[in-house]
Amino acid sequence: MELIQQLVNGISLGSIYALIALGYTMVYGIVRLINFAHGDVFMVGAFVGFYAITSLNLGFFPALLLAMVVCALLGVIIERIAYKPLRNATRIAALITAIGVSLFIEYGTIYVRGAQPEAYPSTLLPDKSIEVFGVTISSQSLLILCTSIVLMILLQLIVHKTKIGKAMRAVSYDSEAARLMGINVDNTISATFAIGSALAGAAGVIFGIYYIKIEPLMGIIPGLKAFVAAVLGGIGIIPGAMVGGLALGVIEALVSGLGYSLWRDGVAFIVLILILIFRPSGLFGKNVREKV
Amino acid sequence: MTTLKRINGFWISFVLALVFFIVVQLLISGGMLNTFYINTLFFMAINIILAVSLHLIIGITGQFSIGHAGFLAVGAYASAIMTMKLQMPFALSLLVGGIVAAAAGLLIGIPSLRLKGDYLAIATLGFGEIVRIILLNVDYVGGASGMTVTHLTSWPWVFACLLITIIVIANFTNSTHGRACISIREDEIAADSMGINTTYYKVAAFVIGSFFAGIAGGLYAHNFYIIQPTNFGFLKSFDILIFVVLGGLGSMSGAVIAAILLTIVSTFLQDYPETRMIIYSLVLILVMIYRPKGLLGTRELTSFFRLGKAVEGGKQGENKQTVA
Amino acid sequence: MKTNKPLLKANNVGIHFGGLKALSGINVELNAGELVGLIGPNGAGKTTFFNLLTGVYEPTEGSIVLDNEKLNGLAPYKITRKGISRTFQNIRLFGELSVLDNVKVAYHSLARHSIFSSIFRLPSHFSGEKEIEEKAIEFLKIFNLESFMYEKAKNLPYGQQRRLEIARALAAHPKLLLLDEPAAGMNPQETRELMNLIAFIREKFQLTILLIEHDMSLVMGVCERIYVLDHGQLIAHGTPEEIRNNPKVIEAYLGEEVS
Numbered sequence: 081m082e083l084i085q086q087l088v089n090g091i092s093l094g095s096i097y098a099l100i101a102l103g104y105t106m107v108y109g110i111v112r113l114i115n116f117a118h119g120d121v122f123m124v125g126a127f128v129g130f131y132a133i134t135s136l137n138l139g140f141f142p143a144l145l146l147a148m149v150v151c152a153l154l155g156v157i158i159e160r161i162a163y164k165p166l167r168n169a170t171r172i173a174a175l176i177t178a179i180g181v182s183l184f185i186e187y188g189t190i191y192v193r194g195a196q197p198e199a200y201p202s203t204l205l206p207d208k209s210i211e212v213f214g215v216t217i218s219s220q221s222l223l224i225l226c227t228s229i230v231l232m233i234l235l236q237l238i239v240h241k242t243k244i245g246k247a248m249r250a251v252s253y254d255s256e257a258a259r260l261m262g263i264n265v266d267n268t269i270s271a272t273f274a275i276g277s278a279l280a281g282a283a284g285v286i287f288g289i290y291y292i293k294i295e296p297l298m299g300i301i302p303g304l305k306a307f308v309a310a311v312l313g314g315i316g317i318i319p320g321a322m323v324g325g326l327a328l329g330v331i332e333a334l335v336s337g338l339g340y341s342l343w344r345d346g347v348a349f350i351v352l353i354l355i356l357i358f359r360p361s362g363l364f365g366k367n368v369r370e371k372v
Numbered sequence: 373m374t375t376l377k378r379i380n381g382f383w384i385s386f387v388l389a390l391v392f393f394i395v396v397q398l399l400i401s402g403g404m405l406n407t408f409y410i411n412t413l414f415f416m417a418i419n420i421i422l423a424v425s426l427h428l429i430i431g432i433t434g435q436f437s438i439g440h441a442g443f444l445a446v447g448a449y450a451s452a453i454m455t456m457k458l459q460m461p462f463a464l465s466l467l468v469g470g471i472v473a474a475a476a477g478l479l480i481g482i483p484s485l486r487l488k489g490d491y492l493a494i495a496t497l498g499f500g501e502i503v504r505i506i507l508l509n510v511d512y513v514g515g516a517s518g519m520t521v522t523h524l525t526s527w528p529w530v531f532a533c534l535l536i537t538i539i540v541i542a543n544f545t546n547s548t549h550g551r552a553c554i555s556i557r558e559d560e561i562a563a564d565s566m567g568i569n570t571t572y573y574k575v576a577a578f579v580i581g582s583f584f585a586g587i588a589g590g591l592y593a594h595n596f597y598i599i600q601p602t603n604f605g606f607l608k609s610f611d612i613l614i615f616v617v618l619g620g621l622g623s624m625s626g627a628v629i630a631a632i633l634l635t636i637v638s639t640f641l642q643d644y645p646e647t648r649m650i651i652y653s654l655v656l657i658l659v660m661i662y663r664p665k666g667l668l669g670t671r672e673l674t675s676f677f678r679l680g681k682a683v684e685g686g687k688q689g690e691n692k693q694t695v696a
Numbered sequence: 697m698k699t700n701k702p703l704l705k706a707n708n709v710g711i712h713f714g715g716l717k718a719l720s721g722i723n724v725e726l727n728a729g730e731l732v733g734l735i736g737p738n739g740a741g742k743t744t745f746f747n748l749l750t751g752v753y754e755p756t757e758g759s760i761v762l763d764n765e766k767l768n769g770l771a772p773y774k775i776t777r778k779g780i781s782r783t784f785q786n787i788r789l790f791g792e793l794s795v796l797d798n799v800k801v802a803y804h805s806l807a808r809h810s811i812f813s814s815i816f817r818l819p820s821h822f823s824g825e826k827e828i829e830e831k832a833i834e835f836l837k838i839f840n841l842e843s844f845m846y847e848k849a850k851n852l853p854y855g856q857q858r859r860l861e862i863a864r865a866l867a868a869h870p871k872l873l874l875l876d877e878p879a880a881g882m883n884p885q886e887t888r889e890l891m892n893l894i895a896f897i898r899e900k901f902q903l904t905i906l907l908i909e910h911d912m913s914l915v916m917g918v919c920e921r922i923y924v925l926d927h928g929q930l931i932a933h934g935t936p937e938e939i940r941n942n943p944k945v946i947e948a949y950l951g952e953e954v955s
Contacts, residue, residue: 114490165661171489172436173664176617179438179610180656187649195646304501307494346505349498356495357483540815547814547821548800548807548828551793555801558790565750565784567776567805567868576811622792670792 084215086337087330092221092290094329095228099283100306101313101321102235103155103276109252109316110272112171116178117158119303120185121277125151125284126294127189130198140204140289144227147285148278155277156270164266182303189296197295200288224286231282232322235275239318244271252316301345308352314362323363393531400527410527414595416635417530418588421537423615423631424624425584428541430613431622431670432550433577434557436493439480439500440612443582445604446503447473447589449513452521452599457512462524466533466590473586474579476503481578485571488560500609507601518600525595533591537584542624544580553577557622614652618659620666625673630666703728703904704749704780704872709758710928711748718744719928720757726872731898731905733919735912735939737948740925742908743785746874749906750782751775762872777805779871783861783878785908791850795841795860798849799832802867806831832867838900839863839893855886859893866897872904873897879911887911891918916940924948 100122107115125147132143162181166174208219239245247268250258259265287302288294309328313320328348335347355362396413399405405413426440451469454460460468480499487495513519544550552573555563564570593599615634619626634652641648659666703726710720719741726732734742747753749760751772760767767775781802790798809824836842839859844852849860858878865873875894879887891914898905909915915922916936924932924939926948932939939945 112490114494162657162661166664169660169664172621173660175436175490175493176613177657177660179613180653180660183610183649183653184657187646187653191646191650304497308498311491311494342509343505346502346509349501349505352498353483353495353502356487356491360487360491543815543817544811547811547825548804548809549811549814551797551801552804554793554797555790558792559788561752561772562784562788562790563801564752564772565776565782566802566864567773567781568801569771569773571771 082337083334086333088215088217088221089336090330090333091326092224092329093333094309094326095225096283096287096290096325097302097306097309097329098322098325099228099231099279099286100302101309101325102232102318103280104307105310105313105315105318105321106248106272106276108310110248110255110269111163111167113163113174114178114307115158115163115273115276116175116303117181117185118276118280119299119301119306120182120189121151121154121158121299122280122284122287122303122306123189123294123296123299124154124185125281126288126298127193127198127284127296128281129285129288130200130294133201133204140223140285144282144285147281149281151281151284152274152278155273155280158277159270159273164269182300186297186299193296195296197293200292200294202292204289220289224290227282227286231279235279235318238275244268248272305345305348308348308355311352311362312355314364317362317364320362320364327363389535393528396531397527411595412635412639414525414527414530414591415639416632417534418591418595419612419615419631419635420628421534421584421588421591422612423619423627424537424541425581425588426612426616427619427622427624427627428544428553429577429581430616431620431624431627432545432557433553433574434560435574435577436489437480437496437578437581438493438609438613439496439498439503439606440581440585441604441606441608442480442496442500442503443473443476443585444589444592444608444612445500445507445601446476446582447586448593448599448604449507449519449589450586451590452519452593453513455524455594456519456521462529462594465594466529466587469590469593470583470586473589474583476586477578477580477582478575480582481575485574497606497609500604500606504601504604507604514600516601518598518603519593520598521593521596523594523597525591530591533587537587538624538628541580541584545624549573549576554622614656618655618666620668620670622670623666623668623672626666626668626671629668629673701728702726703730703763704906705761706745706749707759707761709745709748709755709760711744711753711756717928719748719925722758722925722930724923724930726904726906728871728904729898729902730921731894731907731919733915733922733936734906734908734925735910735915735922736925740948741928742925743876744928745925746782746876746906746908749775749874750780773805776868776870779869780874781865781868781870781872782874783858783865783876785876785880787857787861789849789857789861789864791848793849794846795849795852796829796832796836796845798860798864799835799867800828802864803828803832805868835863835867854881855889858882858890862893862897866901866903870903872906875905875907875909877908877910879909879914887914890914894918 100118103118104115107113128147128150129143132138132146138146158181162177163174166177205220205223209216210219239248247263248271250263251265251268255265305328306325309324310321312328313324328351331351332344332347335344400410422440422444429435429437447469450472451465454465454468455462480496483495507513508516552568555566555568556570556573560570615631616627619630638648706722706724709722711718722745734745736742748755751770754769762778762780765778767778790801807824807828809820813821833842836845841860841863844856852860862878879890882890894905895918897903907915907919919936922934922936922939923930924945931944931948932942
């Protein structure tokens with residue numbers, strides 16, 4: 081039973097990783113950039129949600145929506161100001177810029193509001209527990225899981241059924257050809273950043289509800305782990321990011337469950353290095369050709 | 373004839389360095405430098421060692437490693453264990469710190485052969501984090517509260533290590549081996565097709581670079597009384613990375629200058645850590661957008677004083693200076 | 697200077713990437729001293745064949761033998777040291793290195809001084825470096841590149857870059873030189889100079905050359921024998937005259953540029 085309990089915890093955590101990983105994977109797929117600042121967008125989302133709930137007295141869903149909108153805007157601004165001028169620069173230059181943006185958001189936040197942590201109000205969602213075969217599932221984690229799944233389905237619909245989704249797939253496949261076919265590549269890239277960042281913002285609010293404590297440097301570790309998840313699933317592949325995120329969450333929960341919770345963070349990076357060495361294209365590499 | 377000139381040039385620099393060493397030593401023993409300045413000076417020298425060692429990996433060989441603090445940590449802890457737990461002399465401890473870090477470099481260098489660019493960067497970042505998490509969980513080295521270390525670092529040690537690092541890495545760079553590394557940076561496939569054993573040189577760069585990072589770790593540990601895993605997170609790695617990038621990827625003197633400047637800047641801003649990080653990050657972004665080659669590009673400072681043309685990655689080939 | 701001593705033998709060589717067969721059943725034999733052309737329409741697998749010979753890819757079938765030594769599975773740098781060097785379709789110079797240093801890199805495998813002796817500046821370092829430098833300068837003189845010696849390779853004009861790339865490949869002292877579209881992007885004047893250069897180096901270094909080229913006049917003019925690839929298979933092989941009249945070749949090139 082203990083094992084199943086851990087599995088449930090792992091899936092909740094994993095769905096947060098998955099939401100962040102989606103943004104990483106989409107951005108990497110389209111501009112081949114590891115957007116280090118993505119974890120910090122997640123952090124901003126958590127804070128926007130927090131202020132929306134505490135200062136504006138909004139409920140969960142309006143707060144979630146607001147965080148998503150603010151983060152989408154933030155993502156587009158980051159892309160336009162910092163990354164766009166570097167589109168044709170070396171990969172190293174782009175990566176270093178991304179690191180710079182990440183540091184800027186982190187310490188800019190600390191500069192503006194201080195480094196002290198905040199606690200999400202615990203009364204926001206009804207706190208009931210459901211017992212299924214001896215496993216306790218809180219209504220919160222159920223709601224979180226549902227929200228994540230709905231967002232992922234929404235994303236699949238956007239990518240596969242809409243015009244902008246088609247443009248995204250085209251640009252990720254060959255941006256020059258897409259440009260020649262009359263696709264506005266710049267707008268498509270911005271849209272990708274917007275969607276990816278909105279998902280990270282949602283993940284931020286969900287994280288806050290689930291783990292209560294938020295602080296300005298909270299994005300670093302989940303951000304890195306979500307990247308691990310993206311690599312695990314095969315970077316650039318949307319379903320890969322979802323599966324990778326869930327898998328990583330479950331692996332971590334199991335490691336904690338076995339009594340090695342202090343090693344949890346290490347496990348993610350060991351997974352990363354093993355994957356990079358033995359299957360650099362990720363679990364879903366090769367076979368799935370769809371990239372965004 | 374040219375050999376004579378080359379040797380002369382070397383000795384002139386050596387004598388200058390020696391004079392600098394003696395002057396500073398006199399100032400310290402005469403009590404004319406207060407602890408604040410001495411500390412800044414030591415910190416600067418350690419940062420230069422770190423910058424130059426990473427320069428060999430990134431700037432010369434083109435292997436994008438962003439986990440350099442991992443090697444620093446390995447060296448720091450290994451040398452601290454030597455002095456504090458095993459009661460070994462400081463010199464031996466420094467050396468062991470370097471060797472253990474070099475072994476770690478070998479460990480990360482070998483898988484790195486299969487990875488390129490972004491992926492290598494992330495793997496090295498993961499490596500740095502793994503080192504930190506291991507240190508955090510091993511009680512022998514104090515876990516999160518760290519180890520207390522006797523203050524043994526002194527100016528002669530710092531200076532000697534700094535000088536050796538610079539000479540070794542400059543000599544390496546300015547030889548057929550250094551050229552082999554640069555050719556990998558420029559075009560790995562072409563280097564391979566020219567008969568360069570790219571695997572060997574990538575690992576060599578990692579091993580040499582991490583050896584000196586380990587030496588820096590030994591100096592670092594024995595200068596600050598206490599070492600903790602949090603001192604070696606990836607923010608530390610980024611600090612070192614910034615020296616190399618700002619100085620100009622491929623320019624050793626650039627890395628040295630950037631290390632000096634940024635140590636001064638961060639010393640002035642040490643009471644305002646957020647401001648420091650904001651300035652750092654803005655500088656990083658602006659430099660990448662407007663001057664992606666960094667301060668000096670691949671040129672060396674020496675090339676500005678000579679009539680000859682700039683030669684990347686090292687000092688100029690000596691035969692060329694007969695005109696100058 | 698043509699001999700009948702076989703230098704390179706590719707027996708039934710092929711490679712597939714996943715399910716895609718890029719090359720299959722390639723039999724190529726080169727005798728020492730020959731200048732042989734390899735032609736075919738775009739995407740026929742010519743450069744892939746070069747990549748197999750130089751170890752960039754490992755063949756999934758067949759064997760490659762140079763001077764009675766099997767090359768399959770050797771690392772590219774080892775193959776270079778066994779005696780095959782090449783140029784690239786899209787020039788791959790070490791752009792930030794000087795012209796001289798580009799050639800010096802090719803001499804690296806001759807260097808006998810270790811990393812240790814370079815770091816500590818032992819006498820073997822100085823003698824080794826001096827030898828490399830002298831040889832490299834001598835080499836640049838042969839190619840009339842010595843006036844650009846200290847120029848960064850990326851700053852050379854296009855034609856000179858091609859020249860330097862060939863010089864660099866030769867400085868690795870190959871028995872077999874592979875040239876991948878050396879005349880690409882050159883005007884007729886430059887192409888003529890290139891033809892002279894190829895004839896000259898072949899004479900001077902006693903080389904065997906395998907040449908990929910799109911420029912038919914160049915291939916027909918200098919090559920003694922020609923292999924024709926199409927869709928990953930050899931479709932013809934013979935003297936320029938035979939190739940010119942081969943109906944299969946004409947068919948393969950239909951719609952492509954015809955000589």
